[in-house]
Amino acid sequence: xxxxxxxxxxxxxxxxxxxxxxxxxxxxxxxxxxxxxxxxxxxxxxxxxxxxxxxxxxxxxxxxxxxxxxxxxxxxxxxxxxxxxxxxxxxxxxxxxxxxxxxxxxxxxxxxxxxxxxxxxxxxxxxxxxxxxxxxxxxxxxxxxxxxxxxxxxxxxxxxxxxxxxxxxxxxxxxxxxxxxxxxxxxxxxxxxxxxxxxxxxxxxxxxxxxxxxxxxxxxxxxxxxxxxxxxxxxxxxxxxxxxxxxxxxxxxxxxxxxxxxxxxxxxxxxxxxxxxxxxxxxxxxxxxxxxxxxxxxxxxxxxxxxxxxxxxxxxxxxxxxxxxxxxxxxxxxxxxxxxxxxxxxxxxxxxxxxxxxxxxxxxxxxxxxxxxxxxxxxxxxxxxxxxxxxxxxxxxxxxxxxxxxxxxxxxxxxxxxxxxxxxxxxxxxxxxxxxxxxxxxxxxxxxxxxxxxxxxxx
Numbered sequence: 001x002x003x004x005x006x007x008x009x010x011x012x013x014x015x016x017x018x019x020x021x022x023x024x025x026x027x028x029x030x031x032x033x034x035x036x037x038x039x040x041x042x043x044x045x046x047x048x049x050x051x052x053x054x055x056x057x058x059x060x061x062x063x064x065x066x067x068x069x070x071x072x073x074x075x076x077x078x079x080x081x082x083x084x085x086x087x088x089x090x091x092x093x094x095x096x097x098x099x100x101x102x103x104x105x106x107x108x109x110x111x112x113x114x115x116x117x118x119x120x121x122x123x124x125x126x127x128x129x130x131x132x133x134x135x136x137x138x139x140x141x142x143x144x145x146x147x148x149x150x151x152x153x154x155x156x157x158x159x160x161x162x163x164x165x166x167x168x169x170x171x172x173x174x175x176x177x178x179x180x181x182x183x184x185x186x187x188x189x190x191x192x193x194x195x196x197x198x199x200x201x202x203x204x205x206x207x208x209x210x211x212x213x214x215x216x217x218x219x220x221x222x223x224x225x226x227x228x229x230x231x232x233x234x235x236x237x238x239x240x241x242x243x244x245x246x247x248x249x250x251x252x253x254x255x256x257x258x259x260x261x262x263x264x265x266x267x268x269x270x271x272x273x274x275x276x277x278x279x280x281x282x283x284x285x286x287x288x289x290x291x292x293x294x295x296x297x298x299x300x301x302x303x304x305x306x307x308x309x310x311x312x313x314x315x316x317x318x319x320x321x322x323x324x325x326x327x328x329x330x331x332x333x334x335x336x337x338x339x340x341x342x343x344x345x346x347x348x349x350x351x352x353x354x355x356x357x358x359x360x361x362x363x364x365x366x367x368x369x370x371x372x373x374x375x376x377x378x379x380x381x382x383x384x385x386x387x388x389x390x391x392x393x394x395x396x397x398x399x400x401x402x403x404x405x406x407x408x409x410x411x412x413x414x415x416x417x418x419x420x421x422x423x424x425x426x427x428x429x430x431x432x433x434x435x436x437x438x439x440x441x442x443x444x445x446x447x448x449x450x451x452x453x454x455x456x457x458x459x
Contacts, residue, residue, distance in 0.1 A: 018136060020195040021136055022146055024192050026149065026153050027187060027188040028088070028095075028185065028188040029126060030153045030157055034164065034181070035177070036064065036157075037162055038165025038168070039060065040061060040162075040295055041306050041310055042165065042169055043057045044299035046060060050108040050111075052108045055228070055231065055424070057296070058292075059112045060108065060115055061115075061292055062417055065288070065413040066413050067119025069413055070215055071120060071124075072405055072406050073262055075124045076127035084131045084198070084200065085196045085198045087124050087125075087128045088128035088196065090124055091123070091124025091126075092188050092192070095181075096121075096182055097117070098117035099118060099181045103179045130147075132199070134147075155320065158317040159317040162310035162311070163310045163311060167310070168180060169306035208254075208260075208261065211253045214246045214247075214253060215262070217242065218242075219243075219413065221246060222240070225237075225239035226417035226421055227420065267392060270391045270392065272388075272391040272455050273387070273391040275387070275450050275453065275455045276455065278450040278454070279341070279455075280407040281407045282411060282446060283376075283377065283380060283381070283447060284411035284412045286347055286440035289415040289420070289437075290351065294433070295309040295310075298312065300429075303363075315370045316374035322378070323375055324377075324382060327382040328386070336383050336387055336455055339379055340380050340451045340455050342379065343376045343377070343379035343380025343383070344376060346376030348376075348445045350373030350376060351369065351437045351441040353368050355433065355434045355435075355437030355438045355441065358433040358434040384404065385401060388404045389401055415440070
């Protein structure tokens with residue numbers, strides 16, 4: 001007699017399988033985000049090992065951010081077209097190989113190239129993992145819980161990354177931060193085989209290769225121009241021209257494709273969406289500048305070692321994690337405009353506090369600045385995503401959320417490039433940090449102003 005599985009047993013098995021699925025996705029996301037968080041702490045050690053200057057260290061961090069930013073939309077598209085599990089596993093494999101290459105890099109050039117490859121892997125696995133959550137959890141309530149856990153991994157990575165990285169660098173050297181992610185990434189790949197169901201949408205949008213190349217060239221040339229501005233003005237000018245020409249070509253290509261474009265341009269005609277994108281870009285411009293320059297300054301001046309620097313960065317992460325869940329309710333009480341513009345303005349005050357205390361013998365001013373930065377991020381991040389997604393039709397909500405993430409990584413790429421160059425222009429140290437943080441604060445205030453003008457107050 002054939003055994004028939006009862007509804008209760010079937011439900012229990014489904015819950016267990018979904019639990020393993022979510023665990024698999026969270027491991028991969030956590031590994032990718034922790035890797036991003038710890039590299040900033042390693043820049044001082046990497047620079048000393050390879051005798052590399054600030055410009056090379058900017059590329060160690062920014063090559064990842066750049067690859068991730070320009071391929072994020074394409075990664076999500078490839079997952080839809082060719083299979084979400086397939087692309088998730090491919091991205092995790094690429095990330096694993098890239099991490100191993102980073103750990104074994106014989107030169108800073110190889111390290112930069114390997115970091116770019118890691119960005120490619122992240123651009124494949126992260127959008128695919130989010131798409132898998134949306135497919136596996138059909139019930140809106142259950143999907144919301146799963147997405148909450150998935151999103152919490154970003155906060156956890158931000159909290160544990162600096163501390164973990166500081167300990168690893170101090171006791172095992174900078175290469176250990178890349179070695180440590182390899183077994184976890186392999187575990188995620190192995191778990192994905194039985195735990196993650198395959199799904200795809202082969203009749204979705206087409207792959208827009210020309211737009212992808214032009215977009216990558218525009219952002220890459222812009223970042224290059226910012227990094228070499230001080231040392232190679234002619235190369236900077238040439239790169240700037242390439243960036244402008246590539247951007248013009250990108251816009252022309254996307255206009256020709258219309259609704260099937262990689263980036264539907266008409267979405268930017270919506271003021272609220274445009275304001276949310278501008279504010280998000282400005283927000284991460286300053287945040288990533290802080291995460292790059294503050295540990296580098298502390299360690300290069302001998303004030304803190306890698307462990308101390310990692311611990312000193314905790315206020316920003318802890319305040320961000322604590323405040324983020326409350327941002328939605330706060331937005332309901334005081335309005336979306338106040339939370340978005342106000343949150344970004346608080347980040348500006350945090351950067352200004354860090355800059356003002358740059359030459360102080362005490363770390364108190366920097367810690368207050370970090371806490372303010374985390375507070376502003378926690379208040380503004382969720383509402384900015386809500387504004388962007390809520391400003392468009394439901395059919396475009398996925399595109400809107402993806403573009404917010406592109407804006408986030410674009411801001412990160414340009415923030416490290418521009419603020420790192422400002423830091424180096426006055427020979428680093430306290431003076432360089434002061435100039436960079438004040439410049440970052442100005443960008444935050446600009447983003448806050450754009451948000452205040454563009455984002456309508458919630459009813």
